[in-house]
Amino acid sequence: xxxxxxxxxxxxxxxxxxxxxxxxxxxxxxxxxxxxxxxxxxxxxxxxxxxxxxxxxxxxxxxxxxxxxxxxxxxxxxxxxxxxxxxxxxxxxxxxxxxxxxxxxxxxxxxxxxxxxxxxxxxxxxxxxxxxxxxxxxxxxxxxxxxxxxxxxxxxxxxxxxxxxxxxxxxxxxxxxxxxxxxxxxxxxxxxxxxxxxxxxxxxxxxxxxxxxxxxxxxxxxxxxxxxxxxxxxxxxxxxxxxxxxxxxxxxxxxxxxxxxxxxxxxxxxxxxxxxxxxxxxxxxxxxxxxxxxx
Amino acid sequence: xxxxxxxxxxxxxxxxxxxxxxxxxxxxxxxxxxxxxxxxxxxxxxxxxxxxxxxxxxxxxxxxxxxxxxxxxxxxxxxxxxxxxxxxxxxxxxxxxxxxxxxxxxxxxxxxxxxxxxxxxxxxxxxxxxxxxxxxxxxxxxxxxxxxxxxxxxxxxxxxxxxxxxxxxxxxxxxxxxxxxxxxxxxxxxxxxxxxxxxxxxxxxxxxxxxxxxxxxxxxxxxxxxxxxxxxxxxxxxxxxxxxxxxxxxxxxxxxxxxxxxxxxxxxxxxxxxxxxxxxxxxxxxxxxxxxxxxxxxxxxxxxxxxxxxxxxxxxxxxxxxxxxxxxxxxxxxxxxxx
Numbered sequence: 001x002x003x004x005x006x007x008x009x010x011x012x013x014x015x016x017x018x019x020x021x022x023x024x025x026x027x028x029x030x031x032x033x034x035x036x037x038x039x040x041x042x043x044x045x046x047x048x049x050x051x052x053x054x055x056x057x058x059x060x061x062x063x064x065x066x067x068x069x070x071x072x073x074x075x076x077x078x079x080x081x082x083x084x085x086x087x088x089x090x091x092x093x094x095x096x097x098x099x100x101x102x103x104x105x106x107x108x109x110x111x112x113x114x115x116x117x118x119x120x121x122x123x124x125x126x127x128x129x130x131x132x133x134x135x136x137x138x139x140x141x142x143x144x145x146x147x148x149x150x151x152x153x154x155x156x157x158x159x160x161x162x163x164x165x166x167x168x169x170x171x172x173x174x175x176x177x178x179x180x181x182x183x184x185x186x187x188x189x190x191x192x193x194x195x196x197x198x199x200x201x202x203x204x205x206x207x208x209x210x211x212x213x214x215x216x217x218x219x220x221x222x223x224x225x226x227x228x229x230x231x232x233x234x235x236x237x238x239x240x241x242x243x244x245x246x247x248x249x250x251x252x253x254x255x256x257x258x259x260x261x262x263x264x265x266x267x268x269x270x271x272x273x274x275x276x277x278x279x280x281x282x283x284x285x286x287x288x289x290x291x292x293x294x295x
Numbered sequence: 296x297x298x299x300x301x302x303x304x305x306x307x308x309x310x311x312x313x314x315x316x317x318x319x320x321x322x323x324x325x326x327x328x329x330x331x332x333x334x335x336x337x338x339x340x341x342x343x344x345x346x347x348x349x350x351x352x353x354x355x356x357x358x359x360x361x362x363x364x365x366x367x368x369x370x371x372x373x374x375x376x377x378x379x380x381x382x383x384x385x386x387x388x389x390x391x392x393x394x395x396x397x398x399x400x401x402x403x404x405x406x407x408x409x410x411x412x413x414x415x416x417x418x419x420x421x422x423x424x425x426x427x428x429x430x431x432x433x434x435x436x437x438x439x440x441x442x443x444x445x446x447x448x449x450x451x452x453x454x455x456x457x458x459x460x461x462x463x464x465x466x467x468x469x470x471x472x473x474x475x476x477x478x479x480x481x482x483x484x485x486x487x488x489x490x491x492x493x494x495x496x497x498x499x500x501x502x503x504x505x506x507x508x509x510x511x512x513x514x515x516x517x518x519x520x521x522x523x524x525x526x527x528x529x530x531x532x533x534x535x536x537x538x539x540x541x542x543x544x545x546x547x548x549x550x551x552x553x554x555x556x557x558x559x560x561x562x563x564x565x566x567x568x569x570x571x572x573x574x575x576x577x578x579x580x581x582x583x584x585x586x587x588x589x590x591x592x593x594x595x596x597x598x599x600x601x602x603x604x605x606x607x608x609x610x611x612x613x614x615x616x617x618x619x620x621x622x623x624x625x626x627x628x629x630x631x632x633x634x
Binding site for chain 1: 373375420421423424426427428430431432434435438439442443445446553554557560564596597598599600601602603604606607610611614
């Protein structure tokens with residue numbers, strides 16, 4: 001392989017993983033946009049969807065990509081329940097505080113422990129034929145599983161975007177993201193917008209959880225690594241920006257693929273955390289974000 | 296002008312320092328007296344080591360929670376990454392002993408200083424952010440540190456390093472660590488108390504309430520935050536160097552878990568963050584609850600669930616913690632009121 005083929009190959013792999021990262025990050029960024037809190041339980045909730053997919057596959061032979069049909073509505077419900085139980089009773093001003101971030105942190109611990117208790121922390125993965133085969137374009141290979149996952153992810157992100165852009169409820173959510181007080185003044189039910197946005201965010205995470213089952217081995221406590229990665233994506237893109245999270249996901253995923261090739265795969269995860277510091281240092285508001293004033 | 300200022304500061308000093316009544320002095324004195332005498336019981340009682348272990352474990356967490364409280368409580372910057380200081384302390388003393396033969400009891404203060412230095416440099420970067428971003432950066436710090444230590448061959452990688460037992464009879468082996476941890480806990484609580492009642496501490500509390508107003512009022516918020524973060528690393532680092540030798544091994548997966556960082560937060564929040572006695576009460580209570588769960592449920596996974604549930608319950612129903620809630624109702628015993 002020539003140098004240019006290697007670079008092209010790394011780009012292809014980076015972009016096809018990046019699409020799935022973008023799907024995970026889209027949920028997190030929507031939740032941040034509406035509620036102004038970082039949902040540290042996002043990856044833990046994603047892990048629930050991974051386990052649903054895993055057991056649907058091992059017990060009933062359900063294809064992990066198809067299982068998205070189950071995990072999206074189930075995780076939407078889980079999201080709504082989590083919201084009602086943990087955030088529903090909070091006062092409005094308390095909801096945006098650091099207290100809520102710690103609350104999502106406690107949710108993450110509860111999920112991690114429960115999953116670990118029932119299913120243990122062994123590595124699991126779903127093996128389907130397309131997870132190990134590839135298309136070839138000249139000298140460059142295109143892993144089938146990653147390609148399907150990324151295409152589905154992009155489709156889901158576009159539907160999310162269209163929902164926010166064209167539906168009435170979607171407009172209410174966008175209004176709440178821009179300025180919740182003003183939205184309330186013009187008659188938006190921000191409570192409803194928040195519940196729906198939280199549910200949708202978790203549902204997106206659920207779909208990503210299904211798709212990652214055959215791409216990366218998973219175990220309950222792996223969600224800390226995931227949440228670190230996801231946070232770096234949305235911080236780079238600018239928190240609360242859907243387009244930003246997409247660009248951030250692709251950029252960092254490609255960078256990590258290059259790091260992994262040139263310095264070894266163990267450093268690919270470190271790329272995300274290091275990037276997080278560099279972004280926080282030089283451009284805390286991210287690429288697409290407004291100056292962040294989160295308390 | 297300067298005269299006037301000094302007059303004001305001496306006047307407010309007595310007010311700020313609060314009254315240390317004889318009752319409080321007797322309370323603290325008798326508790327310390329008992330704690331100092333307890334190890335003597337190894338000479339005439341059996342099975343003392345378990346109690347010594349529980350006590351020194353509690354001392355360690357009192358030190359960790361009280362230190363965390365300076366940045367997380369007084370200043371209002373929640374850090375989930377204080378385990379990094381623990382690892383710095385542990386690794387410094389471990390390497391100093393294994394490679395150069397220097398006793399951890401000598402290198403422990405150095406471990407504290409290295410933690411402060413690291414805290415200073417890390418604070419320069421991460422304290423440019425606030426709120427949620429700061430929490431994120433602290434988590435990233437732990438993850439980045441863990442990856443680095445996992446691949447640091449000199450420090451043993453994922454396997455870490457094995458440290459020798461002290462060359463003293465087994466039944467007395469816990470006593471040096473007991474006194475070391477007691478000293479660390481007393482030091483950390485004393486530092487927390489002194490900071491709380493200083494001009495610096497007032498500045499920190501102003502930052503936690505409204506940083507922009509604090510800045511406008513002339514408080515050097517940036518320096519204060521960084522200093523608070525760095526100082527909060529000192530006793531965590533010292534405790535880390537002792538903890539490694541007490542366990543007799545150093546391993547990234549033991550020192551650098553997010554759960555351990557969460558425990559420091561939970562203890563402070565449970566007891567009442569931002570108060571002097573809160574983290575102490577929280578640590579004692581938490582170790583008790585934790586021991587109950589470990590002996591009854593026996594599983595580290597259920598332990599994680601219990602930590603999560605407890606944290607959620609405290610946050611939802613008693614955000615001010617035990618000391619804070621009691622104080623708000625005027626029912627706080629005088630001996631616990633150090634604010």
